[in-house]
Amino acid sequence: xxxxxxxxxxxxxxxxxxxxxxxxxxxxxxxxxxxxxxxxxxxxxxxxxxxxxxxxxxxxxxxxxxxxxxxxxxxxxxxxxxxxxxxxxxxxxxxxxxxxxxxxxxxxxxxxxxxxxxxxxxxxxxxxxxxxxxxxxxxxxxxxxxxxxxxxx
Amino acid sequence: xxxxxxxxxxxxxxxxxxxxxxxxxxxxxxxxxxxxxxxxxxxxxxxxxxxxxxxxxxxxxxxxxxxxxxxxxxxxxxxxxxxxxxxxxxxxxxxxxxxxxxxxxxxxxxxxxxxxxxxxxxxxxxxxxxxxxxxxxxxxxxxxxxxxxxxxxxxxxxxxxxxxxxxxxxxxxxxxxxxxxxxxxxxxxxxxxxxxxxxxxxxxxxxxxxxxxxxxxxxxxxxxxxxxxxxxxxxxxxxxxxxxxxxxxxxxxxxxxxxxxxxxxxxxxxxxxxxxxxxxxxxxxxxxxxxxxxxxxxxxxxxxxxxxxxxxxxxxxxxxxxxxxxxxxxxxxxxxxxxxxxxxxxxxxxxxxxxxxxxxxxxxxxxxxxxxxxxxxxxxxxxxxxxxxxxxxxxxxxxxxxxxxxxxxxxxxxxxxxxxxxxxxxxxxxxxxxxxxxxxxxxxxxxxxxxxxxxxxxxxxxxxxxxxxxxxxxxxxxxxxxxxxxxxxxxxxxxxxxxxxxx
Numbered sequence: 001x002x003x004x005x006x007x008x009x010x011x012x013x014x015x016x017x018x019x020x021x022x023x024x025x026x027x028x029x030x031x032x033x034x035x036x037x038x039x040x041x042x043x044x045x046x047x048x049x050x051x052x053x054x055x056x057x058x059x060x061x062x063x064x065x066x067x068x069x070x071x072x073x074x075x076x077x078x079x080x081x082x083x084x085x086x087x088x089x090x091x092x093x094x095x096x097x098x099x100x101x102x103x104x105x106x107x108x109x110x111x112x113x114x115x116x117x118x119x120x121x122x123x124x125x126x127x128x129x130x131x132x133x134x135x136x137x138x139x140x141x142x143x144x145x146x147x148x149x150x151x152x153x
Numbered sequence: 154x155x156x157x158x159x160x161x162x163x164x165x166x167x168x169x170x171x172x173x174x175x176x177x178x179x180x181x182x183x184x185x186x187x188x189x190x191x192x193x194x195x196x197x198x199x200x201x202x203x204x205x206x207x208x209x210x211x212x213x214x215x216x217x218x219x220x221x222x223x224x225x226x227x228x229x230x231x232x233x234x235x236x237x238x239x240x241x242x243x244x245x246x247x248x249x250x251x252x253x254x255x256x257x258x259x260x261x262x263x264x265x266x267x268x269x270x271x272x273x274x275x276x277x278x279x280x281x282x283x284x285x286x287x288x289x290x291x292x293x294x295x296x297x298x299x300x301x302x303x304x305x306x307x308x309x310x311x312x313x314x315x316x317x318x319x320x321x322x323x324x325x326x327x328x329x330x331x332x333x334x335x336x337x338x339x340x341x342x343x344x345x346x347x348x349x350x351x352x353x354x355x356x357x358x359x360x361x362x363x364x365x366x367x368x369x370x371x372x373x374x375x376x377x378x379x380x381x382x383x384x385x386x387x388x389x390x391x392x393x394x395x396x397x398x399x400x401x402x403x404x405x406x407x408x409x410x411x412x413x414x415x416x417x418x419x420x421x422x423x424x425x426x427x428x429x430x431x432x433x434x435x436x437x438x439x440x441x442x443x444x445x446x447x448x449x450x451x452x453x454x455x456x457x458x459x460x461x462x463x464x465x466x467x468x469x470x471x472x473x474x475x476x477x478x479x480x481x482x483x484x485x486x487x488x489x490x491x492x493x494x495x496x497x498x499x500x501x502x503x504x505x506x507x508x509x510x511x512x513x514x515x516x517x518x519x520x521x522x523x524x525x526x527x528x529x530x531x532x533x534x535x536x537x538x539x540x541x542x543x544x545x546x547x548x549x550x551x552x553x554x555x556x557x558x559x560x561x562x563x564x565x566x567x568x569x570x571x572x573x574x575x576x577x578x579x580x581x582x583x584x585x586x587x588x589x590x591x592x593x594x595x596x597x598x599x600x601x602x603x604x605x606x607x608x609x610x611x612x613x614x615x616x617x618x619x620x621x622x623x624x625x626x627x628x629x630x631x632x633x634x635x636x637x638x639x640x641x642x643x644x645x646x647x648x649x650x651x652x653x654x655x656x
Contacts (some may be wrong), residue, residue: 001360010587021324021328036393038334042334053324084578096523096558097154112547122548138207
């Protein structure tokens with residue numbers, strides 16, 4: 001039987017869950033006896049349940065492959081994943097106060113084709129909340145960003 | 154009963170302008186999250202976490218409980234006006250709420266919903282006050298053996314009731330438990346799954362996990378769907394304050410039904426995992442069953458709005474009990490609230506009955522006051538509330554993402570949590586996309602340390618024979634019964650469970 005006949009998002013998710021349980025159970029074998037007891041008590045049944053679920057998903061995929069969800073991401077999903085990754089990289093590199101307003105503006109103006117006015121107001125509001133509310137108002141120091149930290153020494 | 158403590162807590166709130174201010178802020182925020190379909194209370198709480206960071210425990214907990222307790226009050230708005238439930242449990246309100254709107258009685262339906270919600274919330278609070286003296290000795294009688302099995306019972310219940318598939322629910326619950334073991338082993342101090350990363354020595358941060366599992370997937374889904382969150386006919390009926398007051402009056406005209414459904418909601422809320430949808434539908438069914446004119450239901454009977462709305466809010470009172478005293482959340486929303494309480498330094502569990510009663514009283518009063526404030530606020534802003542449902546997703550996504558990253562960072566002041574957030578967010582999205590329930594993950598993560606600690610204590614005290622203690626046998630019986638009930642339900646409905654894909 002060809003793999004692509006049964007390979008879909010449901011099967012992939014079930015397989016991923018099974019692999020997580022299996023690998024965590026195998027890793028637990030390397031722990032001292034007391035430390036591995038609970039991870040194995042949960043991990044082994046989790047692996048067995050994962051196997052049952054995977055078999056069930058494969059059987060289902062063989063029966064009704066036409067209705068199965070495609071494993072490939074849609075362009076809208078890919079776009080959202082890219083934006084979230086950009087938010088992550090931006091904040092990680094340049095911190096909240098600098099990166100967040102730029103990212104909010106970019107998402108709205110470039111990504112979602114909102115008007116310039118809405119994008120600018122939203123970016124300004126974001127900066128006001130982060131800098132004004134958190135950093136100045138509540139004196140909560142926000143993450144400055146790894147690149148900014150490195151640049152400032 | 155500690156009457157002094159109870160009223161001291163009320164005085165603590167009402168005599169402090171700061172606490173009153175927090176209530177006045179929290180209530181509209183909670184109603185906003187409830188009124189926008191797709192957001193919901195869980196997301197509201199996780200996004201509020203950065204804002205309560207740094208508050209003292211009492212103020213932070215008061216803010217969060219006030220927000221949480223009025224989510225369903227706001228959720229009635231899109232249910233009644235557009236037939237789009239703001240939150241899952243508000244779905245039952247549609248059955249008669251939407252026909253009332255079509256009959257030109259939108260204001261009356263909203264008034265009834267808000268009056269019922271307020272009354273239900275207050276009765277829920279009074280219910281806890283009444284049963285706490287009875288519950289306290291029971292909590293204190295629980296040994297580690299019962300707590301270990303109670304944790305398993307909680308995961309089983311949530312796994313069963315939060316989705317169509319028991320196996321998927323259990324697996325996600327177990328995954329939460331496994332994530333709870335990512336830390337230094339409490340017995341030996343050995344690193345478990347930490348890969349020498351210092352930030353994992355304290356374990357997977359609950360707030361980050363919740364943000365990853367809920368906020369990120371919801372935002373991806375919202376971005377993919379596009380548009381406003383409520384895709385419904387904008388021709389909602391116009392209404393005035395007179396009809397709103399008539400609806401509020403209906404709640405008291407049907408006082409027997411309001412009282413009964415409030416109490417049913419409280420009892421259902423006490424059972425972990427059963428709250429939410431079950432409470433509102435059971436109470437709707439009760440309203441139909443107890444009516445002399447059941448044929449009016451579905452055509453715009455005001456009792457059909459009152460019953461689910463009283464239950465929606467009163468169940469929050471009931472679900473506070475297992476959440477606070479057993480650390481077993483009464484609902485997925487309570488699970489997130491539990492995580493936030495831990496972040497604020499409040500440690501739910503049996504210890505609350507001994508040394509945390511002051512905060513318990515504050516939470517109960519906060520719950521009741523928030524419900525009263527919500528009704529007053531609704532009356533003030535009633536005619537404009539429907540527009541909440543047309544907030545465009547595009548405008549919300551970037552703000553929510555910023556707050557999500559902020560919450561993950563602030564919870565432990567560790568940038569590494571943002572890396573964890575990304576991984577859990579991706580996992581959460583695929584779980585959501587392929588219909589794996591996510592609440593059991595949070596429950597597992599929260600109950601993991603309790604289960605492990607109780608298990609080791611039980612083994613040290615009694616060995617494997619701890620499973621034969623009377624309390625433990627009762628808990629095992631409950632676990633077996635609940636699974637048997639699930640299987641019976643599947644067989645009775647003559648449908649295969651989702652893991653066999655009857656769909």
